[in-house]
Amino acid sequence: MAGSTQGPNRLRAGLGCIRRLTAGRLAKLRRNGASKSALHSANFPNFSQAGFALSDGLPARNRIEWRAAIHQPKPQLTMDLELPLCIDGLTDMGVRRLNNEDAWWIGELGGAHCLMEPGPGPLHVFPRPGGAPALLLVSDGVGGANAGEVASQMAVSFISSELSRAPASLGDGPAARRAVMAALHGANTAIKNKAAAPEFDGMGATVSLLCFAGGMEACWGQVGDSRIYVSRAGRLRQISRDHSPVGRLRQEGRISEAEARRHPLRNQIDQSLGDPSDHFQPDSGIEKIQPGDVYLLCSDGLCDGLWDREIEKILEGVRTMADVRPAVQLLVGSAKKASGRDNITAVLALVGGAAPPPTTMGARLLRRVRGMIRRPRREPPAP
Numbered sequence: 434m435a436g437s438t439q440g441p442n443r444l445r446a447g448l449g450c451i452r453r454l455t456a457g458r459l460a461k462l463r464r465n466g467a468s469k470s471a472l473h474s475a476n477f478p479n480f481s482q483a484g485f486a487l488s489d490g491l492p493a494r495n496r497i498e499w500r501a502a503i504h505q506p507k508p509q510l511t512m513d514l515e516l517p518l519c520i521d522g523l524t525d526m527g528v529r530r531l532n533n534e535d536a537w538w539i540g541e542l543g544g545a546h547c548l549m550e551p552g553p554g555p556l557h558v559f560p561r562p563g564g565a566p567a568l569l570l571v572s573d574g575v576g577g578a579n580a581g582e583v584a585s586q587m588a589v590s591f592i593s594s595e596l597s598r599a600p601a602s603l604g605d606g607p608a609a610r611r612a613v614m615a616a617l618h619g620a621n622t623a624i625k626n627k628a629a630a631p632e633f634d635g636m637g638a639t640v641s642l643l644c645f646a647g648g649m650e651a652c653w654g655q656v657g658d659s660r661i662y663v664s665r666a667g668r669l670r671q672i673s674r675d676h677s678p679v680g681r682l683r684q685e686g687r688i689s690e691a692e693a694r695r696h697p698l699r700n701q702i703d704q705s706l707g708d709p710s711d712h713f714q715p716d717s718g719i720e721k722i723q724p725g726d727v728y729l730l731c732s733d734g735l736c737d738g739l740w741d742r743e744i745e746k747i748l749e750g751v752r753t754m755a756d757v758r759p760a761v762q763l764l765v766g767s768a769k770k771a772s773g774r775d776n777i778t779a780v781l782a783l784v785g786g787a788a789p790p791p792t793t794m795g796a797r798l799l800r801r802v803r804g805m806i807r808r809p810r811r812e813p814p815a816p
Contacts, residue, residue, distance in 0.1 A: 516724060518567055518645060519754040521555035522548065522780040523761045527734060528773035534574035534581030535732050535778040538589040541565040542597040542644075549589070555757045566603045566646035568593055569780050571659050573732040575705060576628075576636040584624050584638035588706050591620045592642060603644055606719045609652035613644065617654055617706070617715040624707030637707035641673055641730045643782070645722070655716040658702050660736060663720070664727040664748035669741060674716055676704030690741060726784040727751045731764070734775035738768030748781075757783050 526533040540547025541558050543565050548556055560567045572588040574581030595616040602608040617640070628636040639657025646652070653661055655673040658680060663670050674684055679696045682688045693699060704714065727748045735744075744764070751760045764779045 515559060515561045515647065516645075516649075516722065517557060517559050517785040519555050519557055519757045519783045519785060520567070520569065520781065521551070521757045521761045522569075522571075522778070523551055523765045524732075524776065524778040525765050525769055527769060527776050530776055532582060533776045534585055535734070535776040536570075536572045536574070536582075536585035536589045537730075537778050537780050538568065538570040538593050539780055539782075540568065540593075542568050542593065542600045542603070547593075555754065557754070560645040560647045562604050562647040563601065564647060566596075566600050566644055567782075568596060568645075569643045569728070569730050569782055571641045571730040571732055571778050571780050572706075573639045573657065573659050573734075573776070573778070574636075575638060575702075576633070580628075580633045580636035581638070583627070583633060584636045584707060587624055587627065588620050588638040588640045591623050592616045592640065595619055596644065600646070603646040603652065604648065606650055606652065609644060609646065610717045610719065613642065613652055613654040613717045614715060617656060617717075618713070621656075621706045621708065621713050621715075625709065628707050628709070637705035639676075639702065639705055639732070643720075643728055643730060645782075649722055651720045651722050651728075653718055653720055657705050658733050660729075660731055660733070662729040662731075662744065662748070664729070664745065664751070665723065665725070667745070667749045669745035669748060671741075672718070672720055675702075676716075677702045694737075722784055724784055725752075728782040728784070729764070730780040732776060732778040734772075734777035735764060735768045735779055737775055738770070738772035738777065739764070743767065751781070751783055754783060754785065757781055 520539045522537045522539050524533060524535045524537060536549070538547065538549050539556055541560075546556055546558060558565075558567045570589045570592060572585040574583070574585035574588075576584060596603065596612060599612065602612050620640070624636060624638060627633055639659045640654070641657075641659040641661050642654045643661060644652045644654075653672055655661065656676065658675045658677050659673075660671060660675070661673040663672055674680065677698075678701060679688070679693050679699050682696075683690065683693045688696065729744065729748060747760055747763055747767070750756060761779050761781045764781070765777050768777045
């Protein structure tokens with residue numbers, strides 16, 4: 434019998450705690466001369482949002498029932514919040530190639546800080562609305578010999594230069610997408626014209642880019658099969674879409690990751706900068722960002738060596754700025770050890786920022802009630 438009254442007793446105890454605390458807060462507000470509107474808008478628990486519901490037909494004191502889960506509203510981050518970025522990059526030739534056709538670029542557009550090769554430490558930037566946006570670029574050249582190197586270097590140089598012309602426009606989502614698409618089309622034309630020379634015949638490049646202009650959004654662009662990932666709360670998600678027959682099969686759920694790795698067309702792409710056809714169709718989009726997000730841009734050499742679950746595990750360990758460089762080195766080193774058949778490039782960005790706002794009084798009270806109800810019952814000592 435004692436066990437059957439355990440839940441209601443704890444619920445009544447929790448509700449009594451809430452009544453005492455809220456009554457004390459109201460009394461304090463009245464003593465301070467608060468108006469009726471101030472009393473009404475005081476930050477007390479919102480039971481309808483927190484998981485309580487009225488039950489008709491019960492006495493007034495029992496007209497609250499506990500739902501299975503409490504759903505707290507997520508804190509809303511303002512668009513003008515400044516989120517610092519810690520960025521680093523690394524590339525490796527691999528074990529089979531005689532040259533490196535990958536290229537990468539990180540830094541502030543129009544600013545003094547940028548890297549195209551590892552510096553003494555990661556790059557710390559503070560993109561803010563109206564300030565210098567931060568840009569991340571990875572490009573994988575195709576065409577062999579010197580042609581691939583030239584194409585990837587042209588891609589990162591041309592795109593970073595073009596986006597530096599009007600950095601203010603990158604702070605607005607639709608305008609940022611237009612600017613990114615214009616830069617990708619311009620790079621495609623420039624590389625296509627360069628490839629008209631006999632020594633650069635067949636030259637092309639993939640590119641993945643991510644631009645942070647302040648606020649809570651980032652704009653991305655994609656051509657080819659380099660990739661953009663985000664790790665949020667330990668979960669890995671691919672943002673970009675592979676421009677390849679095998680990539681589309683996997684995106685449609687028709688083949689698994691293991692089947693994609695064995696597919697005979699796994700090295701074939703149907704979009705690249707410098708493509709001689711007239712069907713150039715780059716991708717772009719807007720990504721909502723949150724403090725603690727970890728973004729990875731990489732060439733296909735990294736994905737060839739590491740499974741998604743391995744990438745996810747490495748990115749899950751990136752929680753502070755001190756973790757960024759070791760994670761980049763681990764990504765590239767692990768991919769080289771596992772495969773190394775292609776050039777390997779990784780660019781990593783950790784979104785910093787302040788911790789979420791402190792919980793409201795209502796949230797604290799509800800947490801106390803939940804603890805009272807879920808607290809295990811103490812068994813009486815054995816006689």
